[in-house]
Amino acid sequence: xxxxxxxxxxxxxxxxxxxxxxxxxxxxxxxxxxxxxxxxxxxxxxxxxxxxxxxxxxxxxxxxxxxxxxxxxxxxxxxxxxxxxxxxxxxxxxxxxxxxxxxxxxxxxxxxxx
Amino acid sequence: xxxxxxxxxxxxxxxxxxxxxxxxxxxxxxxxxxxxxxxxxxxxxxxxxxxxxxxxxxxxxxxxxxxxxxxxxxxxxxxxxxxxxxxxxxxxxxxxxxxxxxxxxxxxxxxxxxxxxxx
Numbered sequence: 511x512x513x514x515x516x517x518x519x520x521x522x523x524x525x526x527x528x529x530x531x532x533x534x535x536x537x538x539x540x541x542x543x544x545x546x547x548x549x550x551x552x553x554x555x556x557x558x559x560x561x562x563x564x565x566x567x568x569x570x571x572x573x574x575x576x577x578x579x580x581x582x583x584x585x586x587x588x589x590x591x592x593x594x595x596x597x598x599x600x601x602x603x604x605x606x607x608x609x610x611x612x613x614x615x616x617x618x619x620x621x622x623x624x
Numbered sequence: 625x626x627x628x629x630x631x632x633x634x635x636x637x638x639x640x641x642x643x644x645x646x647x648x649x650x651x652x653x654x655x656x657x658x659x660x661x662x663x664x665x666x667x668x669x670x671x672x673x674x675x676x677x678x679x680x681x682x683x684x685x686x687x688x689x690x691x692x693x694x695x696x697x698x699x700x701x702x703x704x705x706x707x708x709x710x711x712x713x714x715x716x717x718x719x720x721x722x723x724x725x726x727x728x729x730x731x732x733x734x735x736x737x738x739x740x741x742x743x
Contacts, residue, residue: 546734553717614667
């Protein structure tokens with residue numbers, strides 16, 4: 511069965527410092543991986559995805575993610591954190607069985623401190 | 625990007641009543657939509673896959689008679705929580721992929737969510 515894991519419930523980082531939000535996955539076959547962000551009482555917003563190609567994927571709001579097949583990881587990164595980046599971040603893998611179903615990680619709350 | 629709306633954004637109802645939540649794709653057609661439930665400080669739990677013109681597919685453990693889903697058009701899916709009880713209080717979110725092709729790897733677009741409170 512496919513799954514994603516986000517090992518950190520919360521990540522704290524100082525404004526201006528680089529941030530990393532971790533995600534590891536377990537899939538059979540090629541992984542189709544996504545990152546979403548959720549602000550309080552809001553739906554999820556798409557940040558970026560990895561389907562194939564370059565291992566470093568660039569997305570919205572200056573975020574990027576690095577796909578590492580040997581470590582089965584897809585960590586989200588940003589070179590310089592902003593206070594406004596504080597939110598809940600979800601990693602997801604797409605079901606390969608012909609549907610659009612996502613399997614979400616448990617989420618990581620990012621807190622950027624001024 | 626594509627826009628998905630939900631209505632209402634917030635609803636408070638009495639125990640035993642039914643509540644309908646609408647999910648609309650505003651600028652694209654969606655043959656498939658998904659309904660999720662999110663508890664406070666927790667991840668999204670997929671409840672069901674809504675299929676235009678056919679029956680919804682429910683995830684294991686989700687009562688189909690409790691959570692009625694209707695996908696009557698290519699832009700509208702509704703979730704009706706029947707005989708709601710306080711334990712049904714939650715944040716309900718819908719989503720839709722922009723492409724109708726099952727082989728597409730397009731991302732999904734999410735509605736803003738509906739907060740249901742059952743008294």
